[in-house]
Amino acid sequence: MLDSGAAPKFNRPSMPRVTLAHVAERAGVSTATASLILSGREEYIKQFRPDTVEKVRRSAKRLGYRANLFAAGLPTKAPAFFVLVIRDFGGRQDIHDWHLWAFEGNLLAGAVRLAASEGLYPIVATINPDAPDAGVASAKRIVTGGVMGAIVRAQNPPLEKWLREQLHLGYRIVVVFPDQISNWPQNAIIADNLLIGTSAGRLLAASQCKRWGLVRYKQRTTREPHQLRIRGIEDTARQAGASFEVICLPPPPQKPTDRDLARLAKRDFDGLFALDSVLSVNTLQACRRVGLKPGEDISLVGVNCSQWHGPAMPSITSIDVSWSEVGRTAMQQLIQLSHDHQYLFESILIKPQIAPGATCPVPEEMLSDKTGSA
Known part of the structure; x- marks a missing residue:
């Protein structure tokens, strides 16, 4: 009942x-x-x-097949949605999480602001770069789901390979900061990594540094963007007549060991360049732990770390790329492709800017030049 x-x-x-x-x-x-x-x-x-x-x-x-849930109810044939795929950090809980998410947030904000002026709306997906297969299937579904195009922050080899295949099928895709830069002569927004390394070297040379240390990750394959940064600072070191040596720190979430710190202390560097934002912060902290004061005892130049501020820590002189500008540029390209009924464009290099900090002085002429390029 x-x-x-x-x-x-x-x-x-x-x-x-x-x-x-x-x-x-x-x-x-x-x-x-x-x-x-x-x-x-x-x-x-x-x-x-x-x-x-x-x-x-x-x-x-x-x-009864429906190609696109989003476009089905729209009054026009032109989809009003685009896909934005950004990185997810897998729920890591460490001091660097907020810093990394700030980049993705600026990228999203730059794209969305411009999109709103064109009546376009984002469908946001995240992919964890530390889990290569996670989220890739869902990203594939929405990229090919009838949207006007996609902006993808791809640091995932399977996804990058699939995206290149989709370009040949005519999908509008803009890739932001791919790991394999040489695979993307088209449809990518790329930081001028060679200029990042060169600019860091010019700052160290301007500070009269002669014993340079390059800080990179240990036990990790050097990514192509980092290879270009290394080449840039190596060339500048030769031109400046400076010695050049590599020192390695562990990748996050690991912390530098006592042995790592001992190597840093005994090398007698007078200038350091850290290859990315996390390394920059770790290098600053490592210097302080061995009694070195960046900006006084040693010069330190980092990358994309001007947003970082720690208690009782100096701000880091940094070679930065504006992620908001990158988001706007990616959206501009996507809109232009749609207007022109095209699917390919020549990849774009984004020039970095010098963000002055307390760890390395910046000459006035390099500030006016923004990147210190010749």
């Missing part, structure tokens, strides 16, 4: 989700062909025979 106060419950039969692969199989075409025909883009559709187009459309209709 039913309780008079309770509504009867009915179990709905579960319906299998119709995918693009189902449509393609029924029509007897490849998934890529079905995707292009169902994109609604005339420049793609005209590449196929009318009977092929009709077969794909008929297959999609009979199966």
